[in-house]
Amino acid sequence: MKKAFKIIGKVFFGLLILIVLFVVIMTIYNQIMLKKNKDLYETPLGQLVDIDGHNMSIYTEGKGEHNIVFMSGWDTVSPILDFKPLYSRLSDDYRCVVIEKFGYGFSDIVDGERDFDTILRQDREALKKAGIEAPYVLCPHSLSGFEATLWAQKYPDEVEAIVGLDMSTANYPELAEMKDSFPQKAAICINKALRATGVLRLMDFDISGTLSEQEKKIYTEIACHKDTNENIVSENENIGAVILEINSAALPETPTLQFLSGDNKNDELWYSTHKEYADASTRGEIVQLECGHYVHDFEYERISKDIKEFIEKDNG
Known part of the structure:
Protein backbone atom coordinates (compact mmCIF):
# COMPACT_ATOMS: atom_id res chain seq x y z
CA MET A 1 0.00 0.00 0.00
CA ASN A 37 1.32 41.78 -32.42
CA LYS A 38 0.76 45.13 -30.74
CA ASP A 39 -0.55 46.66 -33.95
CA LEU A 40 -3.34 44.08 -34.15
CA TYR A 41 -5.04 45.30 -30.97
CA GLU A 42 -4.06 48.96 -31.26
CA THR A 43 -5.10 49.65 -34.87
CA PRO A 44 -8.88 50.23 -34.80
CA LEU A 45 -11.15 48.65 -37.39
CA GLY A 46 -13.50 51.64 -37.11
CA GLN A 47 -13.05 55.21 -35.88
CA LEU A 48 -12.09 56.58 -32.48
CA VAL A 49 -14.01 59.44 -30.89
CA ASP A 50 -13.00 61.42 -27.82
CA ILE A 51 -15.28 60.84 -24.84
CA ASP A 52 -14.30 62.24 -21.44
CA GLY A 53 -10.71 62.57 -22.66
CA HIS A 54 -10.43 58.94 -23.80
CA ASN A 55 -10.77 57.09 -27.10
CA MET A 56 -13.96 55.15 -27.75
CA SER A 57 -14.27 52.88 -30.77
CA ILE A 58 -17.25 53.15 -33.13
CA TYR A 59 -17.61 50.98 -36.23
CA THR A 60 -20.04 51.71 -39.06
CA GLU A 61 -20.91 49.76 -42.17
CA GLY A 62 -23.56 50.34 -44.82
CA LYS A 63 -26.12 53.04 -45.49
CA GLY A 64 -29.86 53.32 -45.13
CA GLU A 65 -32.77 55.10 -43.49
CA HIS A 66 -32.43 53.11 -40.28
CA ASN A 67 -29.49 52.99 -37.86
CA ILE A 68 -29.03 49.59 -36.22
CA VAL A 69 -26.81 49.92 -33.15
CA PHE A 70 -25.19 46.72 -31.85
CA MET A 71 -24.41 46.56 -28.12
CA SER A 72 -22.25 43.75 -26.80
CA GLY A 73 -22.80 41.36 -23.94
CA TRP A 74 -20.63 41.29 -20.82
CA ASP A 75 -16.95 40.52 -21.50
CA THR A 76 -17.41 40.10 -25.23
CA VAL A 77 -13.96 41.54 -25.80
CA SER A 78 -14.28 42.27 -29.54
CA PRO A 79 -17.82 43.45 -30.30
CA ILE A 80 -16.91 44.53 -33.85
CA LEU A 81 -15.81 41.03 -34.79
CA ASP A 82 -18.39 39.25 -32.65
CA PHE A 83 -21.33 40.97 -34.40
CA LYS A 84 -19.85 40.76 -37.91
CA PRO A 85 -21.82 37.66 -39.03
CA LEU A 86 -25.04 39.60 -38.35
CA TYR A 87 -24.34 43.17 -39.43
CA SER A 88 -22.61 42.04 -42.64
CA ARG A 89 -26.00 40.60 -43.67
CA LEU A 90 -27.84 43.83 -42.85
CA SER A 91 -25.48 46.54 -44.08
CA ASP A 92 -26.79 46.41 -47.66
CA ASP A 93 -30.06 47.91 -46.43
CA TYR A 94 -29.21 49.71 -43.19
CA ARG A 95 -26.45 51.65 -41.53
CA CYS A 96 -25.02 49.25 -38.97
CA VAL A 97 -23.11 50.59 -36.00
CA VAL A 98 -21.13 48.75 -33.32
CA ILE A 99 -20.41 50.55 -30.05
CA GLU A 100 -17.36 49.37 -28.17
CA LYS A 101 -17.75 50.58 -24.60
CA PHE A 102 -14.69 51.53 -22.61
CA GLY A 103 -12.78 48.37 -21.77
CA TYR A 104 -13.97 46.60 -24.92
CA GLY A 105 -12.40 46.13 -28.34
CA PHE A 106 -10.32 49.08 -29.47
CA SER A 107 -11.69 51.47 -26.81
CA ASP A 108 -9.52 52.63 -23.92
CA ILE A 109 -9.56 51.12 -20.47
CA VAL A 110 -10.49 54.02 -18.17
CA ASP A 111 -10.55 54.85 -14.48
CA GLY A 112 -13.74 55.20 -12.48
CA GLU A 113 -16.99 53.35 -11.89
CA ARG A 114 -18.83 51.81 -14.81
CA ASP A 115 -22.42 52.42 -13.73
CA PHE A 116 -25.00 52.08 -16.48
CA ASP A 117 -26.04 55.74 -16.48
CA THR A 118 -22.45 56.70 -17.24
CA ILE A 119 -22.18 54.02 -19.91
CA LEU A 120 -25.41 55.23 -21.53
CA ARG A 121 -24.28 58.87 -21.51
CA GLN A 122 -20.94 57.98 -23.07
CA ASP A 123 -22.46 55.77 -25.75
CA ARG A 124 -24.97 58.46 -26.74
CA GLU A 125 -22.20 61.06 -26.94
CA ALA A 126 -20.02 58.71 -28.99
CA LEU A 127 -22.76 58.14 -31.56
CA LYS A 128 -23.39 61.86 -31.93
CA LYS A 129 -19.67 62.62 -32.28
CA ALA A 130 -19.45 59.92 -34.94
CA GLY A 131 -22.23 61.70 -36.85
CA ILE A 132 -24.85 59.02 -36.20
CA GLU A 133 -28.08 60.71 -35.21
CA ALA A 134 -31.13 59.17 -33.56
CA PRO A 135 -33.47 57.38 -33.85
CA TYR A 136 -31.76 54.01 -33.41
CA VAL A 137 -32.76 50.39 -33.61
CA LEU A 138 -30.91 49.12 -30.55
CA CYS A 139 -29.62 45.57 -30.87
CA PRO A 140 -28.33 44.52 -27.42
CA HIS A 141 -26.87 41.15 -26.55
CA SER A 142 -27.10 39.78 -23.02
CA LEU A 143 -26.15 42.33 -20.32
CA SER A 144 -26.53 45.29 -22.71
CA GLY A 145 -30.26 44.68 -22.48
CA PHE A 146 -30.16 46.75 -19.29
CA GLU A 147 -28.63 49.71 -21.09
CA ALA A 148 -31.07 49.42 -24.01
CA THR A 149 -34.03 49.36 -21.62
CA LEU A 150 -32.69 52.36 -19.71
CA TRP A 151 -32.16 54.16 -23.02
CA ALA A 152 -35.76 53.57 -24.10
CA GLN A 153 -37.09 54.65 -20.69
CA LYS A 154 -35.09 57.88 -20.52
CA TYR A 155 -34.91 58.87 -24.19
CA PRO A 156 -37.86 57.18 -25.94
CA ASP A 157 -37.65 59.49 -28.96
CA GLU A 158 -34.15 58.19 -29.67
CA VAL A 159 -35.11 54.51 -29.76
CA GLU A 160 -37.03 53.32 -32.82
CA ALA A 161 -37.04 49.69 -31.72
CA ILE A 162 -35.18 47.17 -29.57
CA VAL A 163 -34.02 43.87 -31.02
CA GLY A 164 -32.93 41.72 -28.09
CA LEU A 165 -30.30 39.04 -28.68
CA ASP A 166 -31.02 36.83 -25.68
CA MET A 167 -30.83 40.06 -23.74
CA SER A 168 -31.01 40.50 -19.99
CA THR A 169 -34.19 41.98 -18.52
CA ALA A 170 -34.47 43.70 -15.16
CA ASN A 171 -37.69 41.84 -14.28
CA TYR A 172 -35.80 38.51 -14.11
CA PRO A 173 -35.00 38.33 -10.36
CA GLU A 174 -32.01 35.97 -10.52
CA LEU A 175 -29.95 38.51 -12.44
CA ALA A 176 -29.93 40.84 -9.42
CA GLU A 177 -27.91 38.25 -7.53
CA MET A 178 -25.50 37.55 -10.39
CA LYS A 179 -22.72 39.89 -9.34
CA ASP A 180 -22.37 38.25 -5.93
CA SER A 181 -22.79 34.65 -7.03
CA PHE A 182 -19.96 32.17 -6.67
CA PRO A 183 -20.08 31.10 -10.36
CA GLN A 184 -19.74 34.73 -11.48
CA LYS A 185 -16.87 35.48 -9.12
CA ALA A 186 -15.16 32.24 -10.12
CA ALA A 187 -15.59 33.07 -13.81
CA ILE A 188 -13.95 36.47 -13.29
CA CYS A 189 -10.96 34.94 -11.48
CA ILE A 190 -10.56 32.21 -14.10
CA ASN A 191 -10.82 34.64 -17.01
CA LYS A 192 -8.20 36.91 -15.47
CA ALA A 193 -5.87 33.95 -14.96
CA LEU A 194 -6.39 32.75 -18.53
CA ARG A 195 -5.55 36.23 -19.84
CA ALA A 196 -2.49 36.70 -17.63
CA THR A 197 -1.04 33.31 -18.55
CA GLY A 198 -1.93 33.53 -22.23
CA VAL A 199 -3.92 30.30 -22.15
CA LEU A 200 -6.62 32.26 -23.98
CA ARG A 201 -4.45 31.84 -27.07
CA LEU A 202 -5.49 28.21 -27.20
CA MET A 203 -9.17 29.15 -27.50
CA ASP A 204 -11.19 29.68 -30.67
CA PHE A 205 -13.13 32.95 -30.48
CA ASP A 206 -14.71 32.49 -33.91
CA ILE A 207 -18.02 31.04 -32.71
CA SER A 208 -19.73 31.63 -36.05
CA GLY A 209 -16.93 30.11 -38.13
CA THR A 210 -17.16 33.06 -40.52
CA LEU A 211 -14.12 35.18 -39.60
CA SER A 212 -10.99 35.37 -41.74
CA GLU A 213 -7.63 34.18 -40.39
CA GLN A 214 -6.55 37.79 -39.90
CA GLU A 215 -9.75 38.60 -37.99
CA LYS A 216 -9.21 35.56 -35.77
CA LYS A 217 -5.72 36.82 -34.94
CA ILE A 218 -7.07 40.28 -34.07
CA TYR A 219 -9.76 38.77 -31.85
CA THR A 220 -7.21 36.64 -30.01
CA GLU A 221 -4.84 39.56 -29.40
CA ILE A 222 -7.64 41.78 -28.10
CA ALA A 223 -8.75 38.98 -25.76
CA CYS A 224 -5.24 38.41 -24.43
CA HIS A 225 -4.87 42.14 -23.89
CA LYS A 226 -8.27 43.08 -22.42
CA ASP A 227 -10.36 40.11 -21.29
CA THR A 228 -12.05 40.73 -17.92
CA ASN A 229 -10.25 44.03 -17.29
CA GLU A 230 -11.26 46.41 -14.49
CA ASN A 231 -13.86 48.21 -16.61
CA ILE A 232 -15.63 44.96 -17.42
CA VAL A 233 -15.51 43.81 -13.79
CA SER A 234 -16.89 47.16 -12.61
CA GLU A 235 -19.75 46.90 -15.09
CA ASN A 236 -20.74 43.58 -13.51
CA GLU A 237 -20.68 45.16 -10.04
CA ASN A 238 -23.30 47.72 -11.11
CA ILE A 239 -25.96 45.21 -12.17
CA GLY A 240 -27.95 45.52 -8.93
CA ALA A 241 -28.20 49.31 -9.18
CA VAL A 242 -29.40 49.38 -12.79
CA ILE A 243 -32.01 46.69 -12.10
CA LEU A 244 -33.46 48.84 -9.29
CA GLU A 245 -33.43 51.91 -11.54
CA ILE A 246 -35.19 50.14 -14.42
CA ASN A 247 -37.79 48.52 -12.17
CA SER A 248 -38.63 51.89 -10.60
CA ALA A 249 -40.20 52.96 -13.89
CA ALA A 250 -42.61 51.43 -16.41
CA LEU A 251 -41.28 49.10 -19.08
CA PRO A 252 -40.78 50.94 -22.39
CA GLU A 253 -43.49 50.88 -25.04
CA THR A 254 -40.82 50.72 -27.72
CA PRO A 255 -41.47 48.10 -30.45
CA THR A 256 -39.38 45.05 -29.67
CA LEU A 257 -38.29 41.81 -31.27
CA GLN A 258 -36.83 39.37 -28.75
CA PHE A 259 -34.66 36.42 -29.80
CA LEU A 260 -34.27 33.83 -27.04
CA SER A 261 -31.58 31.15 -27.03
CA GLY A 262 -32.09 27.49 -26.33
CA ASP A 263 -29.97 27.76 -23.18
CA ASN A 264 -32.99 28.87 -21.14
CA LYS A 265 -35.64 27.08 -23.15
CA ASN A 266 -36.97 25.23 -20.10
CA ASP A 267 -36.87 28.28 -17.85
CA GLU A 268 -40.49 29.48 -17.80
CA LEU A 269 -39.56 32.60 -15.83
CA TRP A 270 -36.98 33.64 -18.45
CA TYR A 271 -39.63 33.40 -21.16
CA SER A 272 -42.35 35.10 -19.11
CA THR A 273 -40.15 38.11 -18.29
CA HIS A 274 -39.41 38.62 -21.98
CA LYS A 275 -43.12 38.21 -22.78
CA GLU A 276 -43.91 40.87 -20.19
CA TYR A 277 -41.37 43.10 -21.95
CA ALA A 278 -42.97 42.37 -25.34
CA ASP A 279 -46.51 42.86 -24.04
CA ALA A 280 -45.61 46.31 -22.69
CA SER A 281 -44.49 47.47 -26.14
CA THR A 282 -46.67 48.80 -28.92
CA ARG A 283 -45.56 45.85 -31.01
CA GLY A 284 -43.72 42.98 -29.41
CA GLU A 285 -42.57 39.68 -30.87
CA ILE A 286 -40.63 36.75 -29.39
CA VAL A 287 -38.65 34.22 -31.40
CA GLN A 288 -37.45 31.06 -29.65
CA LEU A 289 -34.24 29.69 -31.12
CA GLU A 290 -32.51 26.34 -30.61
CA CYS A 291 -28.95 27.59 -30.17
CA GLY A 292 -26.50 28.95 -27.60
CA HIS A 293 -26.50 32.31 -25.82
CA TYR A 294 -24.55 34.06 -28.61
CA VAL A 295 -27.56 33.73 -30.90
CA HIS A 296 -26.14 36.13 -33.50
CA ASP A 297 -23.15 33.84 -34.00
CA PHE A 298 -25.31 30.77 -34.58
CA GLU A 299 -28.51 31.96 -36.25
CA TYR A 300 -27.29 35.05 -38.09
CA GLU A 301 -29.14 34.13 -41.30
CA ARG A 302 -32.48 33.68 -39.54
CA ILE A 303 -32.03 36.72 -37.30
CA SER A 304 -30.99 39.08 -40.11
CA LYS A 305 -34.05 38.00 -42.13
CA ASP A 306 -36.39 38.52 -39.18
CA ILE A 307 -34.87 41.93 -38.36
CA LYS A 308 -35.47 43.13 -41.92
CA GLU A 309 -39.08 41.94 -41.82
CA PHE A 310 -39.63 43.53 -38.41
CA ILE A 311 -38.22 46.91 -39.44
CA GLU A 312 -40.02 47.01 -42.76
CA LYS A 313 -43.33 45.90 -41.21
CA ASP A 314 -43.02 48.64 -38.62
CA ASN A 315 -42.54 51.16 -41.40
CA GLY A 316 -44.93 49.66 -43.91
Whole structure:
Protein backbone atom coordinates (compact mmCIF):
# COMPACT_ATOMS: atom_id res chain seq x y z
CA MET A 1 0.00 0.00 0.00
CA LYS A 2 2.80 2.41 0.89
CA LYS A 3 4.48 1.65 -2.44
CA ALA A 4 1.24 2.44 -4.28
CA PHE A 5 0.93 5.77 -2.46
CA LYS A 6 4.53 6.63 -3.34
CA ILE A 7 3.86 5.91 -7.02
CA ILE A 8 0.69 8.01 -6.98
CA GLY A 9 2.56 10.79 -5.21
CA LYS A 10 5.34 10.77 -7.82
CA VAL A 11 2.81 10.82 -10.66
CA PHE A 12 0.93 13.70 -9.05
CA PHE A 13 4.15 15.62 -8.43
CA GLY A 14 5.25 15.01 -12.01
CA LEU A 15 1.94 16.30 -13.36
CA LEU A 16 2.19 19.35 -11.12
CA ILE A 17 5.65 20.15 -12.49
CA LEU A 18 4.36 19.79 -16.06
CA ILE A 19 1.45 22.12 -15.33
CA VAL A 20 3.74 24.73 -13.75
CA LEU A 21 6.14 24.51 -16.72
CA PHE A 22 3.23 24.84 -19.15
CA VAL A 23 1.90 27.94 -17.38
CA VAL A 24 5.36 29.56 -17.21
CA ILE A 25 6.05 28.86 -20.88
CA MET A 26 2.60 30.14 -21.95
CA THR A 27 3.01 33.30 -19.85
CA ILE A 28 6.38 34.11 -21.42
CA TYR A 29 5.09 33.27 -24.90
CA ASN A 30 2.04 35.46 -24.33
CA GLN A 31 4.15 38.50 -23.41
CA ILE A 32 6.28 37.99 -26.51
CA MET A 33 3.22 37.75 -28.76
CA LEU A 34 1.55 40.80 -27.19
CA LYS A 35 4.61 42.90 -28.04
CA LYS A 36 5.00 41.35 -31.48
CA ASN A 37 1.32 41.78 -32.42
CA LYS A 38 0.76 45.13 -30.74
CA ASP A 39 -0.55 46.66 -33.95
CA LEU A 40 -3.34 44.08 -34.15
CA TYR A 41 -5.04 45.30 -30.97
CA GLU A 42 -4.06 48.96 -31.26
CA THR A 43 -5.10 49.65 -34.87
CA PRO A 44 -8.88 50.23 -34.80
CA LEU A 45 -11.15 48.65 -37.39
CA GLY A 46 -13.50 51.64 -37.11
CA GLN A 47 -13.05 55.21 -35.88
CA LEU A 48 -12.09 56.58 -32.48
CA VAL A 49 -14.01 59.44 -30.89
CA ASP A 50 -13.00 61.42 -27.82
CA ILE A 51 -15.28 60.84 -24.84
CA ASP A 52 -14.30 62.24 -21.44
CA GLY A 53 -10.71 62.57 -22.66
CA HIS A 54 -10.43 58.94 -23.80
CA ASN A 55 -10.77 57.09 -27.10
CA MET A 56 -13.96 55.15 -27.75
CA SER A 57 -14.27 52.88 -30.77
CA ILE A 58 -17.25 53.15 -33.13
CA TYR A 59 -17.61 50.98 -36.23
CA THR A 60 -20.04 51.71 -39.06
CA GLU A 61 -20.91 49.76 -42.17
CA GLY A 62 -23.56 50.34 -44.82
CA LYS A 63 -26.12 53.04 -45.49
CA GLY A 64 -29.86 53.32 -45.13
CA GLU A 65 -32.77 55.10 -43.49
CA HIS A 66 -32.43 53.11 -40.28
CA ASN A 67 -29.49 52.99 -37.86
CA ILE A 68 -29.03 49.59 -36.22
CA VAL A 69 -26.81 49.92 -33.15
CA PHE A 70 -25.19 46.72 -31.85
CA MET A 71 -24.41 46.56 -28.12
CA SER A 72 -22.25 43.75 -26.80
CA GLY A 73 -22.80 41.36 -23.94
CA TRP A 74 -20.63 41.29 -20.82
CA ASP A 75 -16.95 40.52 -21.50
CA THR A 76 -17.41 40.10 -25.23
CA VAL A 77 -13.96 41.54 -25.80
CA SER A 78 -14.28 42.27 -29.54
CA PRO A 79 -17.82 43.45 -30.30
CA ILE A 80 -16.91 44.53 -33.85
CA LEU A 81 -15.81 41.03 -34.79
CA ASP A 82 -18.39 39.25 -32.65
CA PHE A 83 -21.33 40.97 -34.40
CA LYS A 84 -19.85 40.76 -37.91
CA PRO A 85 -21.82 37.66 -39.03
CA LEU A 86 -25.04 39.60 -38.35
CA TYR A 87 -24.34 43.17 -39.43
CA SER A 88 -22.61 42.04 -42.64
CA ARG A 89 -26.00 40.60 -43.67
CA LEU A 90 -27.84 43.83 -42.85
CA SER A 91 -25.48 46.54 -44.08
CA ASP A 92 -26.79 46.41 -47.66
CA ASP A 93 -30.06 47.91 -46.43
CA TYR A 94 -29.21 49.71 -43.19
CA ARG A 95 -26.45 51.65 -41.53
CA CYS A 96 -25.02 49.25 -38.97
CA VAL A 97 -23.11 50.59 -36.00
CA VAL A 98 -21.13 48.75 -33.32
CA ILE A 99 -20.41 50.55 -30.05
CA GLU A 100 -17.36 49.37 -28.17
CA LYS A 101 -17.75 50.58 -24.60
CA PHE A 102 -14.69 51.53 -22.61
CA GLY A 103 -12.78 48.37 -21.77
CA TYR A 104 -13.97 46.60 -24.92
CA GLY A 105 -12.40 46.13 -28.34
CA PHE A 106 -10.32 49.08 -29.47
CA SER A 107 -11.69 51.47 -26.81
CA ASP A 108 -9.52 52.63 -23.92
CA ILE A 109 -9.56 51.12 -20.47
CA VAL A 110 -10.49 54.02 -18.17
CA ASP A 111 -10.55 54.85 -14.48
CA GLY A 112 -13.74 55.20 -12.48
CA GLU A 113 -16.99 53.35 -11.89
CA ARG A 114 -18.83 51.81 -14.81
CA ASP A 115 -22.42 52.42 -13.73
CA PHE A 116 -25.00 52.08 -16.48
CA ASP A 117 -26.04 55.74 -16.48
CA THR A 118 -22.45 56.70 -17.24
CA ILE A 119 -22.18 54.02 -19.91
CA LEU A 120 -25.41 55.23 -21.53
CA ARG A 121 -24.28 58.87 -21.51
CA GLN A 122 -20.94 57.98 -23.07
CA ASP A 123 -22.46 55.77 -25.75
CA ARG A 124 -24.97 58.46 -26.74
CA GLU A 125 -22.20 61.06 -26.94
CA ALA A 126 -20.02 58.71 -28.99
CA LEU A 127 -22.76 58.14 -31.56
CA LYS A 128 -23.39 61.86 -31.93
CA LYS A 129 -19.67 62.62 -32.28
CA ALA A 130 -19.45 59.92 -34.94
CA GLY A 131 -22.23 61.70 -36.85
CA ILE A 132 -24.85 59.02 -36.20
CA GLU A 133 -28.08 60.71 -35.21
CA ALA A 134 -31.13 59.17 -33.56
CA PRO A 135 -33.47 57.38 -33.85
CA TYR A 136 -31.76 54.01 -33.41
CA VAL A 137 -32.76 50.39 -33.61
CA LEU A 138 -30.91 49.12 -30.55
CA CYS A 139 -29.62 45.57 -30.87
CA PRO A 140 -28.33 44.52 -27.42
CA HIS A 141 -26.87 41.15 -26.55
CA SER A 142 -27.10 39.78 -23.02
CA LEU A 143 -26.15 42.33 -20.32
CA SER A 144 -26.53 45.29 -22.71
CA GLY A 145 -30.26 44.68 -22.48
CA PHE A 146 -30.16 46.75 -19.29
CA GLU A 147 -28.63 49.71 -21.09
CA ALA A 148 -31.07 49.42 -24.01
CA THR A 149 -34.03 49.36 -21.62
CA LEU A 150 -32.69 52.36 -19.71
CA TRP A 151 -32.16 54.16 -23.02
CA ALA A 152 -35.76 53.57 -24.10
CA GLN A 153 -37.09 54.65 -20.69
CA LYS A 154 -35.09 57.88 -20.52
CA TYR A 155 -34.91 58.87 -24.19
CA PRO A 156 -37.86 57.18 -25.94
CA ASP A 157 -37.65 59.49 -28.96
CA GLU A 158 -34.15 58.19 -29.67
CA VAL A 159 -35.11 54.51 -29.76
CA GLU A 160 -37.03 53.32 -32.82
CA ALA A 161 -37.04 49.69 -31.72
CA ILE A 162 -35.18 47.17 -29.57
CA VAL A 163 -34.02 43.87 -31.02
CA GLY A 164 -32.93 41.72 -28.09
CA LEU A 165 -30.30 39.04 -28.68
CA ASP A 166 -31.02 36.83 -25.68
CA MET A 167 -30.83 40.06 -23.74
CA SER A 168 -31.01 40.50 -19.99
CA THR A 169 -34.19 41.98 -18.52
CA ALA A 170 -34.47 43.70 -15.16
CA ASN A 171 -37.69 41.84 -14.28
CA TYR A 172 -35.80 38.51 -14.11
CA PRO A 173 -35.00 38.33 -10.36
CA GLU A 174 -32.01 35.97 -10.52
CA LEU A 175 -29.95 38.51 -12.44
CA ALA A 176 -29.93 40.84 -9.42
CA GLU A 177 -27.91 38.25 -7.53
CA MET A 178 -25.50 37.55 -10.39
CA LYS A 179 -22.72 39.89 -9.34
CA ASP A 180 -22.37 38.25 -5.93
CA SER A 181 -22.79 34.65 -7.03
CA PHE A 182 -19.96 32.17 -6.67
CA PRO A 183 -20.08 31.10 -10.36
CA GLN A 184 -19.74 34.73 -11.48
CA LYS A 185 -16.87 35.48 -9.12
CA ALA A 186 -15.16 32.24 -10.12
CA ALA A 187 -15.59 33.07 -13.81
CA ILE A 188 -13.95 36.47 -13.29
CA CYS A 189 -10.96 34.94 -11.48
CA ILE A 190 -10.56 32.21 -14.10
CA ASN A 191 -10.82 34.64 -17.01
CA LYS A 192 -8.20 36.91 -15.47
CA ALA A 193 -5.87 33.95 -14.96
CA LEU A 194 -6.39 32.75 -18.53
CA ARG A 195 -5.55 36.23 -19.84
CA ALA A 196 -2.49 36.70 -17.63
CA THR A 197 -1.04 33.31 -18.55
CA GLY A 198 -1.93 33.53 -22.23
CA VAL A 199 -3.92 30.30 -22.15
CA LEU A 200 -6.62 32.26 -23.98
CA ARG A 201 -4.45 31.84 -27.07
CA LEU A 202 -5.49 28.21 -27.20
CA MET A 203 -9.17 29.15 -27.50
CA ASP A 204 -11.19 29.68 -30.67
CA PHE A 205 -13.13 32.95 -30.48
CA ASP A 206 -14.71 32.49 -33.91
CA ILE A 207 -18.02 31.04 -32.71
CA SER A 208 -19.73 31.63 -36.05
CA GLY A 209 -16.93 30.11 -38.13
CA THR A 210 -17.16 33.06 -40.52
CA LEU A 211 -14.12 35.18 -39.60
CA SER A 212 -10.99 35.37 -41.74
CA GLU A 213 -7.63 34.18 -40.39
CA GLN A 214 -6.55 37.79 -39.90
CA GLU A 215 -9.75 38.60 -37.99
CA LYS A 216 -9.21 35.56 -35.77
CA LYS A 217 -5.72 36.82 -34.94
CA ILE A 218 -7.07 40.28 -34.07
CA TYR A 219 -9.76 38.77 -31.85
CA THR A 220 -7.21 36.64 -30.01
CA GLU A 221 -4.84 39.56 -29.40
CA ILE A 222 -7.64 41.78 -28.10
CA ALA A 223 -8.75 38.98 -25.76
CA CYS A 224 -5.24 38.41 -24.43
CA HIS A 225 -4.87 42.14 -23.89
CA LYS A 226 -8.27 43.08 -22.42
CA ASP A 227 -10.36 40.11 -21.29
CA THR A 228 -12.05 40.73 -17.92
CA ASN A 229 -10.25 44.03 -17.29
CA GLU A 230 -11.26 46.41 -14.49
CA ASN A 231 -13.86 48.21 -16.61
CA ILE A 232 -15.63 44.96 -17.42
CA VAL A 233 -15.51 43.81 -13.79
CA SER A 234 -16.89 47.16 -12.61
CA GLU A 235 -19.75 46.90 -15.09
CA ASN A 236 -20.74 43.58 -13.51
CA GLU A 237 -20.68 45.16 -10.04
CA ASN A 238 -23.30 47.72 -11.11
CA ILE A 239 -25.96 45.21 -12.17
CA GLY A 240 -27.95 45.52 -8.93
CA ALA A 241 -28.20 49.31 -9.18
CA VAL A 242 -29.40 49.38 -12.79
CA ILE A 243 -32.01 46.69 -12.10
CA LEU A 244 -33.46 48.84 -9.29
CA GLU A 245 -33.43 51.91 -11.54
CA ILE A 246 -35.19 50.14 -14.42
CA ASN A 247 -37.79 48.52 -12.17
CA SER A 248 -38.63 51.89 -10.60
CA ALA A 249 -40.20 52.96 -13.89
CA ALA A 250 -42.61 51.43 -16.41
CA LEU A 251 -41.28 49.10 -19.08
CA PRO A 252 -40.78 50.94 -22.39
CA GLU A 253 -43.49 50.88 -25.04
CA THR A 254 -40.82 50.72 -27.72
CA PRO A 255 -41.47 48.10 -30.45
CA THR A 256 -39.38 45.05 -29.67
CA LEU A 257 -38.29 41.81 -31.27
CA GLN A 258 -36.83 39.37 -28.75
CA PHE A 259 -34.66 36.42 -29.80
CA LEU A 260 -34.27 33.83 -27.04
CA SER A 261 -31.58 31.15 -27.03
CA GLY A 262 -32.09 27.49 -26.33
CA ASP A 263 -29.97 27.76 -23.18
CA ASN A 264 -32.99 28.87 -21.14
CA LYS A 265 -35.64 27.08 -23.15
CA ASN A 266 -36.97 25.23 -20.10
CA ASP A 267 -36.87 28.28 -17.85
CA GLU A 268 -40.49 29.48 -17.80
CA LEU A 269 -39.56 32.60 -15.83
CA TRP A 270 -36.98 33.64 -18.45
CA TYR A 271 -39.63 33.40 -21.16
CA SER A 272 -42.35 35.10 -19.11
CA THR A 273 -40.15 38.11 -18.29
CA HIS A 274 -39.41 38.62 -21.98
CA LYS A 275 -43.12 38.21 -22.78
CA GLU A 276 -43.91 40.87 -20.19
CA TYR A 277 -41.37 43.10 -21.95
CA ALA A 278 -42.97 42.37 -25.34
CA ASP A 279 -46.51 42.86 -24.04
CA ALA A 280 -45.61 46.31 -22.69
CA SER A 281 -44.49 47.47 -26.14
CA THR A 282 -46.67 48.80 -28.92
CA ARG A 283 -45.56 45.85 -31.01
CA GLY A 284 -43.72 42.98 -29.41
CA GLU A 285 -42.57 39.68 -30.87
CA ILE A 286 -40.63 36.75 -29.39
CA VAL A 287 -38.65 34.22 -31.40
CA GLN A 288 -37.45 31.06 -29.65
CA LEU A 289 -34.24 29.69 -31.12
CA GLU A 290 -32.51 26.34 -30.61
CA CYS A 291 -28.95 27.59 -30.17
CA GLY A 292 -26.50 28.95 -27.60
CA HIS A 293 -26.50 32.31 -25.82
CA TYR A 294 -24.55 34.06 -28.61
CA VAL A 295 -27.56 33.73 -30.90
CA HIS A 296 -26.14 36.13 -33.50
CA ASP A 297 -23.15 33.84 -34.00
CA PHE A 298 -25.31 30.77 -34.58
CA GLU A 299 -28.51 31.96 -36.25
CA TYR A 300 -27.29 35.05 -38.09
CA GLU A 301 -29.14 34.13 -41.30
CA ARG A 302 -32.48 33.68 -39.54
CA ILE A 303 -32.03 36.72 -37.30
CA SER A 304 -30.99 39.08 -40.11
CA LYS A 305 -34.05 38.00 -42.13
CA ASP A 306 -36.39 38.52 -39.18
CA ILE A 307 -34.87 41.93 -38.36
CA LYS A 308 -35.47 43.13 -41.92
CA GLU A 309 -39.08 41.94 -41.82
CA PHE A 310 -39.63 43.53 -38.41
CA ILE A 311 -38.22 46.91 -39.44
CA GLU A 312 -40.02 47.01 -42.76
CA LYS A 313 -43.33 45.90 -41.21
CA ASP A 314 -43.02 48.64 -38.62
CA ASN A 315 -42.54 51.16 -41.40
CA GLY A 316 -44.93 49.66 -43.91
